[in-house]
Amino acid sequence: MDLDQWISKVKDGQHLLEDELQLLCEYVKEILIEESNVQPVNSPVTVCGDIHGQFHDLMKLFETGGHVPETNYIFMGDFVDRGYNSLEVFTILLLLKARYPANITLLRGNHESRQLTQDLVGLVYWLWLLDIGILQTAVSIVNLIWNGGKEREVGKQSEVEVYGFYDECQRKYGNANAWRYCTDVFDYLTLSAIIDGTVLCVHGGLSPDIRTIDQIRVVDRNCEIPHEGPFCDLMWSDPEDIETWAVSPRGAGWLFGSRVTSEFNHVNNLDLVCRAHQLVQEGLKYMFQDKGLVTVWSAPNYCYRCGNVASILSFNENMEREVKFFTETENNQMRGPRTGVPYFL
Known part of the structure; x- marks a missing residue:
């Protein structure tokens, strides 16, 4: 594998050949299988939220925060769906993981799922x-x-269209093999990362079945995301202005409140929980009086219509925080195919 050549190829807007993508996926799976469910990461590092197939905005993210390996990154999942270029987003992140495994950590999001990418x-x-x-x-x-x-x-x-990952792979490769290779990698992605033992990064949120970080370590992650239970909750839960727990309107995961978060942080000696999963118009949002949780959103103008800014959250070697904001690129809507099929009502 010539990883540097492949990285340049994908950055130039080309796809890997099908057998190259298969080889890459198999290689990265061997790296991911060695990672813990709570992968330890040292500062300095930059934390990123959802990308959702917005490849050109991902390139702008790297321009904003620095390129790998000069900057270390944690991506908190939801790489695919919604945007035009999920394939390119996931491919370049896999290539960077293969080339610089110690400099980039990829977490699983609720969209790293066979079901959610195809139905x-x-x-x-x-x-x-x-x-x-x-x-x-x-x-x-x-x-x-x-x-x-x-x-x-x-x-x-407007003729803006929002695509799922399965449909995109079918269009770009003419079959579903690329989707199968990538979704197999989904099962190997880790569930969370912890920065210097004090900041927990996870895609969604907390679970009533998880009181300690050690309980995350023993979750069996090598499978499709379940419909309920602690694995599901880590992918799907959301913070809310309540004290404890409430049923989530998403139909998966839970709503969790200030007391739950502060107790979880206290029990596990954490300063902060970083998560993504929810669109934030201003790009970043702290929750609760003690600001013990923050939502980071890294897909600007989400779905090419929401008008939001995006952010990344950097921690230096002293764990001091810096928020960096960025807006969408002008290239975003240039890569989406058009269809002349009219509305059907």
């Missing part, structure tokens, strides 16, 4: 996130089926 669950979740009404949801699902899996924005005159 309507992901679409319904996206619509809920954007607070689109039930009628529009129904119209959009019908439109999705009519368009053969390509979701066109409801109520918009």
